[in-house]
Amino acid sequence: MLKNKDWNRRTFLKTSASVLAFPFVTPFNGFAQFVLTQYNNSKMITDKNTTLLPTRKLGTLEVSAMGLGCMNFHHAFYPRTTKQEAIKVIQRAYELGVTFFDTAINYGPFLSEESVGEAVAPFRDKIILATKFGYGYDENGKNIGLNSQPDYIKKMTDASLKRLKTDYIDLYYQHRVDPTVPIEDVAGVIQDMIKEGKVRHWGLSEAGEATIRRAHKVQPLTAIQNEYAVWTRDPEGEVLSTCEELGIGFVPWSPIGKGFLSGTITPNTKFDPRLDVRYNSPRFTTENLKANWKIVSLLQHIGAKKYATPTQIALAWLMTKYPFIVPIPGTTSIKHLEENVNTLQVEFTGDDFNEIENEFAKIGVHGERTTAQLSSVHDIGANLGTSSKGTHGNSPLPKK
Ligand SMILES: NC(=O)c1ccc[n+]([C@@H]2O[C@H](COP(=O)([O-])OP(=O)(O)OC[C@H]3O[C@@H](n4cnc5c(N)ncnc54)[C@H](OP(=O)(O)O)[C@@H]3O)[C@@H](O)[C@H]2O)c1
Numbered sequence: 001m002l003k004n005k006d007w008n009r010r011t012f013l014k015t016s017a018s019v020l021a022f023p024f025v026t027p028f029n030g031f032a033q034f035v036l037t038q039y040n041n042s043k044m045i046t047d048k049n050t051t052l053l054p055t056r057k058l059g060t061l062e063v064s065a066m067g068l069g070c071m072n073f074h075h076a077f078y079p080r081t082t083k084q085e086a087i088k089v090i091q092r093a094y095e096l097g098v099t100f101f102d103t104a105i106n107y108g109p110f111l112s113e114e115s116v117g118e119a120v121a122p123f124r125d126k127i128i129l130a131t132k133f134g135y136g137y138d139e140n141g142k143n144i145g146l147n148s149q150p151d152y153i154k155k156m157t158d159a160s161l162k163r164l165k166t167d168y169i170d171l172y173y174q175h176r177v178d179p180t181v182p183i184e185d186v187a188g189v190i191q192d193m194i195k196e197g198k199v200r201h202w203g204l205s206e207a208g209e210a211t212i213r214r215a216h217k218v219q220p221l222t223a224i225q226n227e228y229a230v231w232t233r234d235p236e237g238e239v240l241s242t243c244e245e246l247g248i249g250f251v252p253w254s255p256i257g258k259g260f261l262s263g264t265i266t267p268n269t270k271f272d273p274r275l276d277v278r279y280n281s282p283r284f285t286t287e288n289l290k291a292n293w294k295i296v297s298l299l300q301h302i303g304a305k306k307y308a309t310p311t312q313i314a315l316a317w318l319m320t321k322y323p324f325i326v327p328i329p330g331t332t333s334i335k336h337l338e339e340n341v342n343t344l345q346v347e348f349t350g351d352d353f354n355e356i357e358n359e360f361a362k363i364g365v366h367g368e369r370t371t372a373q374l375s376s377v378h379d380i381g382a383n384l385g386t387s388s389k390g391t392h393g394n395s396p397l398p399k400k
Contacts, residue, residue: 053097054344056326058249059222061171061201063128065319066341067100068093069253069330074111077258078275081332083115090119092334094127096341102225102251102328104132104175105160106143117164124166130223130251131160132205134175146377148178150189157198173203173225177379183211183395187218194219203251208381209238211393212248221248226382228252228325230261230314230356231283231295231365234384243324252318255327258284261314262336263296265289283367291366298359308346309339316348317356 053064073086081089090101101120103112113131120127133156136147161167172193174186183204193199201222204215215221224243228235229252243250258278259265267289271279278284283292299310306313311329318327329340368375369383379395381388 050095051097053099053341055099056249056323058171058251058324058326059201059220059247061128061222061249063100063326064098065326065344066098066315067102067130067251067326067328068098068337069328070101070103070112070116071107072330072332073107073115075107075109076277077330078272079332080275083111083118085332086112086115087119089332089334089337090116091122093337093341094120094123096338098341099127100130100326100328101127102130103164104173105137105156106132106135106175109135109137109141109143110163113160113163117166121165128170129164129166130171130173130203131164131169132173132175133157133160134173134178134205146176146178146180148174148181148186150181150185153186153189154193157193161198168197169199171201171203171222172199173205173223174207175205176377177204177207177211177394179394179396181395182398183215183393184218184398186395187215191219203248204379205253206378206382207239208379208386208388208393209242210381210388210391211379211395212239212242212246214392214395216246216248221246223249223251223326225251225253227254227369228318229255229257230299230317230360231257231292232369234369234382237384238381238387238389240322244322249324249326250322252325252327255318255329256311256314260284260289260292261296261299262309262311263300267293280371281367282371283365283369285367288367294363295360295365298356298363302352302355306346306348306352308343308348311336311339312343312346313348313352313356315340315343316346317353319343320348320350320353 055062056065073081101116103116105113120129133153134146134148136144136152138144190199190202202219203221203223203225204212205225207224212224224239226235226239240250256262267286273279296310299313303310303313315327315329318325331337331340375383380386380391380393
């Protein structure tokens with residue numbers, strides 16, 4: 001992790017040089033300069049209608065330092081958007097310099113991949129497109145549970161490529177570890193698809209250390225995508241240190257706590273019982289929203305000193321934790337998108353980071369991060385309080 005001392009010194013020493021070296025980059029200040037000096041690669045030049053954002057590295061893959069989660073247009077939260085509205089937000093993100101887009105087959109299902117595919121078609125070769133496999137569907141498009149059988153992955157990949165209107169996926173994640181398929185077999189099928197040119201990099205989602213190590217041995221992983229945010233510390237158990245050791249990037253999902261950390265969800269907010277997953281989420285009961293409001297107050301308090309919103313402080317905190325973290329906040333709103341990207345202009349310091357750590361340690365969090373049902377498909381070691389040490393994780397060992 002970056003130490004305060006290093007932060008201040010390195011940022012100060014390198015900033016002017018990096019800004020001069022990249023004249024097309026908006027002259028960011030503070031935190032943004034830190035992002036620039038850590039990962040100031042200029043290879044990812046977009047066209048002249050777009051801004052150039054600083055980039056970060058996930059393993060060997062270069063992406064804009066802020067990504068866009070594309071789940072919520074057609075899935076998980078309510079209200080949802082039309083395809084045309086989704087396309088507008090995605091294309092605005094690209095104009096702002098975002099070159100990292102995250103989707104999955106089960107967002108919709110299928111609808112998010114379709115919207116993303118159509119939106120990015122005009123600039124497909126300038127961006128990094130991430131999607132996910134690992135769930136099975138019946139002939140009516142109903143999700144029938146995990147399925148990472150190699151032949152099924154191949155079939156689903158071809159269908160995703162079609163929806164995404166592309167012939168390659170930049171970053172392909174297994175959405176959840178399948179307890180019936182050895183991870184070595186999954187890595188093997190990914191390796192085949194890399195050779196065929198259909199896939200460029202791969203990752204795992206909600207995986208623990210043991211599975212990460214097994215998968216990485218067969219085909220090096222580029223990123224792990226587990227839930228991580230100021231109020232959700234599960235990856236601090238064993239996953240982040242494993243990523244650091246193995247040179248794997250980390251993409252935190254729900255970086256704004258499914259909207260809660262923005263301060264716009266209050267104990268009086270009503271969620272649609274059928275279409276919004278937060279209706280059943282333990283952290284979103286009225287009682288827990290009240291108890292967890294202290295976390296929002298902390299972010300507001302830091303934000304007030306920095307001319308920043310609580311959302312921006314929550315995102316800046318994540319990016320400060322490790323230079324290999326790239327958040328993918330999800331939004332259906334252009335206003336929120338612009339606010340999220342502007343996080344890169346916030347003057348967030350090591351002292352701000354430490355204040356959040358010290359205060360959060362006193363406050364804690366109320367309510368499990370998700371339902372028992374959803375949690376049960378997380379790998380051993382992915383949930384705080386579990387450890388995969390001495391185990392082989394949830395994936396069975398290959399037959400000898
Ligand atoms: N791998 C996995 O298992 C997994 C699971 C869940 C999600 N994901 C990925 O991670 C991405 C992000 O996670 P997420 O969408 O669950 O949670 P999130 O990014 O923490 O929060 C999204 C929520 O925050 C609101 N929001 C966004 N920016 C805001 C702002 N500036 N001010 C106020 N509210 C704001 C959004 O509402 P508006 O639409 O109104 O802005 C939305 O309701 C997803 O889109 C998806 O790509 C992956």
